[in-house]
Amino acid sequence: MADFRRPSRLPPVKNRSDNVVRFDRKSRTRAGQQRQSWWNANWAFVPLLAAPLLGVGVAWIWHTQTAQPQSLTDQAASSSEQYQVSFGRCSGPIRINCVVDGDTFWLQGTKYRIADINAPEVSSPDCGAEAALGERATSRLVELLNGGGFSLRVTDRDEDRYGRKLRIVTRTGESLGEALVSEGLAERWTGRRRSWC
DSSP: OOOOOOOSSOOOOOOOGGGOOOOOHHHHHHHHHHHHHHHHHHTTHHHHHHHHHHHHHHHHHHHHHHOOOHHHHHHHHHHHOOBOOOOEEOOSSOOSSEEEETTEEEETTEEEEETTEEOOOSSSOSSHHHHHHHHHHHHHHHHHHTTSOBEEEEEEEEEOTTSOEEEEEEETTEEHHHHHHHTTSOEEOOSSOOOOO
16 A cells, blocks of 8 residues: 655755845946946937927917817907997998998908898899898998997808808897898898898
């Protein structure tokens, strides 16, 4: 029968120093000198590599700080700026401060379309009734714009397809376009034009 008893004493473990890597001060000093010599040889190239990255970072920060959508810039300006300008009827190729028709005018060389109304056409009316109503609306808009200071309020779109700035014209919080609607010289803008004939 086999004897399965544990031996009372284990044999001594051999000292296995052959699988241990020893580091001495000389090898560490040598590695540090190699790193230092690499830095001394290549330090001039580090700014050349870092400069483009730094330039891209600065340009990105500058762009994100200064580039705002045009409508937000206009909105900030329109909320505080009051205009008080003398208007007349537009004529000739140079248009600075003048009224085109019942819903379009030029202000400081920029063409605006009153965004909350649609007025009868004067340049290409469909009938004599539209032409007559368009003339009355144009004259009335000249009077309203000359009646005192007004503000331009931004809508959900900055421009229409013709490049006109879309704004709601207000005085003391009230829409001047709404005044034209109440007088029967314009209609509220619903997204499509109706016939005035």
